[in-house]
Amino acid sequence: MELPVRVYSPESPLRHPGQLLREMFRDLLASRELAWRLFVRDTSAQYRQSILGYVWAFIPPLVASLPFIFLNAQGVVAIKDTSIPYAAYAMIGTIIWQVFVDALNSPIKTVTSAKSMLTRINFPREAILLAGLGQVIFNFLIRLVLLVGVFAWFKITPPATAWLFPFGILSLIMIGFMFGVLLTPLGLLYNDVQQLIPIGAMFLMFLTPVLYPQPEGGLAGWVAQWNPLTPLVTTTRDWLTLGATNHLPGFLIVSGVASALLFLGWVIYRLALPHIIARIGN
Amino acid sequence: MSSDLRPPTSGNDEVLVKVEGVSKKFCRSLKKSLFYGVQDILSDLNPFGNQKSGAREQRSEGRDQRAEGHPSSAADLRPGEFWAVNDVSFELRRGECLGLIGRNGAGKTTLLKMLNGLIKPDAGSITMRGRVGALIALGAGFNPILTGRENIYVNGSVLGLTKREIDEKLQDIIDFADIGDFIDSPVQSYSSGMQVRLGFAVATAMEPDVLLLDEVLAVGDAAFRNKCYRRVVSLRKKAAVIFVSHSMEQISRVCDHVLTMSGGRAAYFGAVAEGILRYDQLNDESEQAIESFLSVQPPITSFSANLPSTRLSIWEPLEIKIHIKSACALANFQVRIYFYNISNGFAAECRFEAKNQEIDLSSGESLWSITLESVPLKSGMYWLSINLIDSHGDLLVWCYKQHAIQVTGGYQGSSADCLLQLKEWKQLPDKWIVRNT
Numbered sequence: 001m002e003l004p005v006r007v008y009s010p011e012s013p014l015r016h017p018g019q020l021l022r023e024m025f026r027d028l029l030a031s032r033e034l035a036w037r038l039f040v041r042d043t044s045a046q047y048r049q050s051i052l053g054y055v056w057a058f059i060p061p062l063v064a065s066l067p068f069i070f071l072n073a074q075g076v077v078a079i080k081d082t083s084i085p086y087a088a089y090a091m092i093g094t095i096i097w098q099v100f101v102d103a104l105n106s107p108i109k110t111v112t113s114a115k116s117m118l119t120r121i122n123f124p125r126e127a128i129l130l131a132g133l134g135q136v137i138f139n140f141l142i143r144l145v146l147l148v149g150v151f152a153w154f155k156i157t158p159p160a161t162a163w164l165f166p167f168g169i170l171s172l173i174m175i176g177f178m179f180g181v182l183l184t185p186l187g188l189l190y191n192d193v194q195q196l197i198p199i200g201a202m203f204l205m206f207l208t209p210v211l212y213p214q215p216e217g218g219l220a221g222w223v224a225q226w227n228p229l230t231p232l233v234t235t236t237r238d239w240l241t242l243g244a245t246n247h248l249p250g251f252l253i254v255s256g257v258a259s260a261l262l263f264l265g266w267v268i269y270r271l272a273l274p275h276i277i278a279r280i281g282n
Numbered sequence: 283m284s285s286d287l288r289p290p291t292s293g294n295d296e297v298l299v300k301v302e303g304v305s306k307k308f309c310r311s312l313k314k315s316l317f318y319g320v321q322d323i324l325s326d327l328n329p330f331g332n333q334k335s336g337a338r339e340q341r342s343e344g345r346d347q348r349a350e351g352h353p354s355s356a357a358d359l360r361p362g363e364f365w366a367v368n369d370v371s372f373e374l375r376r377g378e379c380l381g382l383i384g385r386n387g388a389g390k391t392t393l394l395k396m397l398n399g400l401i402k403p404d405a406g407s408i409t410m411r412g413r414v415g416a417l418i419a420l421g422a423g424f425n426p427i428l429t430g431r432e433n434i435y436v437n438g439s440v441l442g443l444t445k446r447e448i449d450e451k452l453q454d455i456i457d458f459a460d461i462g463d464f465i466d467s468p469v470q471s472y473s474s475g476m477q478v479r480l481g482f483a484v485a486t487a488m489e490p491d492v493l494l495l496d497e498v499l500a501v502g503d504a505a506f507r508n509k510c511y512r513r514v515v516s517l518r519k520k521a522a523v524i525f526v527s528h529s530m531e532q533i534s535r536v537c538d539h540v541l542t543m544s545g546g547r548a549a550y551f552g553a554v555a556e557g558i559l560r561y562d563q564l565n566d567e568s569e570q571a572i573e574s575f576l577s578v579q580p581p582i583t584s585f586s587a588n589l590p591s592t593r594l595s596i597w598e599p600l601e602i603k604i605h606i607k608s609a610c611a612l613a614n615f616q617v618r619i620y621f622y623n624i625s626n627g628f629a630a631e632c633r634f635e636a637k638n639q640e641i642d643l644s645s646g647e648s649l650w651s652i653t654l655e656s657v658p659l660k661s662g663m664y665w666l667s668i669n670l671i672d673s674h675g676d677l678l679v680w681c682y683k684q685h686a687i688q689v690t691g692g693y694q695g696s697s698a699d700c701l702l703q704l705k706e707w708k709q710l711p712d713k714w715i716v717r718n719t
Binding site for chain 1: 298306308315316318319320322323325326327328329395396398399400401402403404405406407408409410411412413414416418425427428432435436439440441442444445491
């Protein structure tokens with residue numbers, strides 16, 4: 001049997017793009033089982049030392065939406081009429097938004113916690129990312145229970161386009177993950193990035209029509225229009241609640257660009273890790 | 283390093299590890315190091331950039347430059363950087379075991395990490411064939427909350443085993459780790475020794491072609507260390523093993539040749555005995571601030587000892603000349619000579635009563651010659667301490683580590699300091715054999 005051969009040299013792997021691609025997909029395939037193990041490990045460990053357990057998955061979107069529901073009900077802020085009751089609108093919005101935030105946080109969080117493994121063992125590095133991705137999806141599936149609860153409570157009947165909703169979610173996961181993976185190399189070297197992400201995510205949420213419908217005209221309208229997250233959030237919510245959406249072209253363009261950038265992020269992640277491991281040492 | 287230093291091989295020409303002029307730079311300042319990291323990543327992202335071509339061109343210019351010993355010139359270093367590994371080359375075949383030795387910070391672990399593909403070399407190239415197993419840290423990837431059994435699966439797949447392979451080896455792993463019912467308890471309830479046992483059991487279950495071991499046999503109790511050692515020896519038959527250890531005893535038990543590293547460079551590559559000698563020398567050189575003194579109590583007023591040579595062949599007699607001055611006559615005293623090894627352990631000692639040798643110390647000057655029959659110690663450096671003790675047990679002369687001798691000719695790879703000499707070995711007549719019928 002021919003033994004596998006690996007050559008390590010200072011040369012940039014980008015000099016042999018064909019080989020790099022082959023290795024990337026070979027490692028991606030090879031990492032499936034490990035990713036599954038790590039996912040199972042992290043998920044079963046995550047809630048084993050916790051009283052509230054899976055309830056923790058519900059808390060972030062609830063906490064984000066409840067103040068707005070309260071303020072709107074009290075008339076402190078006036079959000080113009082939404083197609084469904086505002087409380088439902090806000091909660092669906094934050095549940096959708098949370099999946100983006102989870103995906104954004106995931107790469108840097110999982111890679112950081114795998115630091116000791118990364119600096120000591122050579123295994124397909126994709127496995128960590130995939131395991132994190134698995135957790136993002138898993139946490140979203142738990143929140144689906146909350147979503148169903150909202151629909152039942154407010155007696156909303158989902159339209160026929162509701163089956164497209166998972167695609168919207170996947171697209172949001174992809175764009176969040178894309179940003180996350182792109183930020184990971186720098187974030188592993190400098191803690192600043194990890195400090196910045198939650199603040200940036202919060203900032204971004206207020207600039208995106210999550211808790212309010214897309215404003216028309218004015219600076220707010222302009223920002224919402226050029227914000228790449230607008231078509232994703234709006235389309236996903238429209239599919240689930242309205243049926244028709246007029247953001248489909250934007251949705252497709254953003255998803256396409258995000259997937260290309262995600263691939264680029266993957267290449268950078270692979271190239272950067274040996275250098276990062278050399279710098280962060282043990 | 284020339285290739286003629288390579289020890290003879292067992293005829294198996296399957297080269298599994300090939301290291302050619304490998305270098306790696308590190309930076310002492312964290313801020314700079316992180317910044318250089320960003321630079322390195324950016325230069326890797328630009329395949330047409332020439333930031334690293336300097337080092338490469340120099341390499342391709344030919345071997346003559348390398349022979350001069352300045353392969354990785356200071357020009358390649360950015361401010362604050364140094365070569366952690368500098369122009370190291372060697373080859374390793376299946377069935378061979380290379381001991382990697384050197385003082386702390388000599389670049390052993392960095393080299394191992396490059397071999398494992400964790401970090402990239404800055405110059406040179408490494409070719410690894412076959413499945414590589416590395417025990418750089420045991421139990422990396424253990425989750426404290428999960429049970430030992432669950433962690434076997436996680437750790438096994440991290441090391442590249444499929445679920446089926448782990449299923450097959452599960453019992454084997456549990457038996458080897460030998461931690462009893464703890465296997466179904468969370469790993470956080472394990473003692474550190476138990477974690478090591480489990481980690482070693484999983485890591486060695488993967489039957490690699492190349493096995494990298496970084497000081498992993500330094501832990502655990504003696505029984506488990508022996509078990510680990512036997513496992514490594516049996517893995518060695520089918521694999522190429524690189525073994526980092528500070529225990530020269532382990533190195534000489536397991537390895538068939540060694541690479542002695544010093545300041546990132548290969549100071550020696552070849553036979554185990556010479557490699558260990560080189561390592562000892564490196565340790566000696568650093569022992570500049572060795573504690574050494576001479577203290578003299580009345581009635582002794584002056585003492586000096588003299589060794590004819592600082593080198594001694596193992597079965598040769600050692601003569602010590604002593605010049606001593608005393609204020610009054612002294613009978614009934616004892617001379618003690620201690621030999622300390624490099625690690626400051628007692629290697630040997632001898633005691634003589636003056637009266638048994640019919641020696642009296644008279645008032646004034648005396649000159650003695652004390653000769654030891656031989657110093658049967660393994661090759662290496664030894665410090666001498668010469669003491670003179672009176673009948674009350676008072677230390678009149680304490681001449682501590684003022685003298686050193688280099689013992690040569692013995693078998694360096696021996697585990698013990700003291701080597702015993704064979705008197706005779708002969709065949710006895712067959713009729714003397716007592717048979718139990």
